Amino acid sequence: MGNLRRVPVGIVGASGYGGLQLVRLLLEHPEVELVYLGEDSIVGKSLATAYPHLANVVKLPIEAIEPEIIASRCQVVFLSLSNGHACQIAPILLEQGCQVIDLSADYRFRNLATYTSWYGKERSDHDTAATAVYGLPELYRDRIADAQLVGCPGAYPTASLIALLPLFKQGLIVPETAIIDAKSGTSSGGREPKTHLLLAEADNSLAAYSVTRHRHTPEIEQICSELAGHEVTVQFTPHLVPMVRGTLATVYATLRDPGLVGDDIITIYTAFYRNSPWIKVCDSGIYPNTKWASGTNICYIGIEVDPRTRRVIVMSAIDNLIKGQAGQAIQCLNLMMGWDETLGLPKVGFYP
Known part of the structure; x- marks a missing residue:
């Protein structure tokens, strides 16, 4: 039997291909409610601005990326942003009590010097990064289940x-x-x-x-x-x-x-x-x-x-876009929430 109250989730960076797949999968997930979509480039518009085929499917407006407001409405936040942006938002969301699943490279590295060497961005969020779990369930299933911050591999x-x-x-x-x-x-x-x-x-x-x-x-x-x-x-x-x-x-x-x-x-x-x-x-x-x-x-x-x-x-x-991005992020969500690892994820392909 499912939860009487579904878990409120949000997506920051909803208009990219990864964000689009997250929207599609989360809308059909039986235990969550999608309550927030954020994208600074199309604030106040609908996701149909970028993807017209969603005009009658997604009713949420695109909102500004304001971490405190996001945290007040969401229990879990997916960050589907380009590299170097999640690390500016995640610490605030975590301080406000959110669980964060990052799809960029920002929280995949234990040593931030390695990140800086390869991605060219200096980081000051060392304490936050130290708490991140690498989001590959097949290796770190138990760690992900206890995590507040997951950095999903691509x-x-x-x-x-x-x-x-x-x-x-x-x-x-x-x-x-x-x-x-x-x-x-x-x-x-x-x-x-x-x-x-x-x-x-x-x-x-x-x-x-x-x-x-x-x-x-x-x-x-x-x-x-x-x-x-x-x-x-x-x-x-x-x-x-x-x-x-x-x-x-x-x-x-x-x-x-x-x-x-x-x-x-x-x-x-x-x-x-x-x-x-x-x-x-x-x-x-x-x-x-x-x-x-x-x-x-x-x-x-x-x-x-x-x-x-x-x-x-x-x-x-x-x-x-699924196991390599949005699907894996939702697989991590399922583990973090104590749900079945396969919940809300597609098992049969589009073949041919």
Whole structure:
């Protein structure tokens, strides 16, 4: 039986693709009431200004971003802002008693010097950042359940880390050999107009970008290092694919034990993720397709071992806007509230 009073939630940064997915999912969540939408650029207008198809669905006006007012109305606040903005708002919301779920990079790092090095912004909210929990439920489920502030990873770290976690946790690989080849659709770049995301630029083309210097690299390394028990560096290369939704990460690493075969690794992954309802480990010889995950919070994992090279190859497919963004944030909300982890989240994809 559900709560008699639904939990009041708000979204700051409602007009981006991540904010839009949050709106859609929270409107259908049985235990919450969406009471606030904030976006400084379209204050006083409706979300239909940016998304006309929502004219008869979303009745809330877009309001100014005023933390004290938000806190007076919301128990939980989702921050769907560009990097460097959540850290200005979150401390105030937390002081007012709100629980905060941040979708940007601001609260993903334990060491803010690392954040400053990669994102170029000096930070003064060290005490706040120290309380943040990394929002990957498959690794930090118990911590998230007790958190007031969660920093959710984006699509690339989510897909990459889900593929890597059992390898590092069980000591199956030579850590320094981990290579991530990742590809994502254009919605990962957000809704702001950018030349490389134009149809004429991105269509019929495939290209790597931010090679050796992508901002998600230290985030992935932070978690891998914790699991390995020592400092780890990984090679991460992202690519832009001419499609709208979906992220596929293919991970390569050298196995410590050359006797392990694909079925062994599949058994290990199945056991590792046995209590993770959103992880689906494919049978031997089945490799995941991003379209399977489209519109869902599911991560599909495919595994192969090459006996010639002693390498394990793990493929991880997600919807970048759901498991890689809004869906994962709601998965964290469910844990923070003590609800079923799957509540209010889509289980069946848009396929085909």
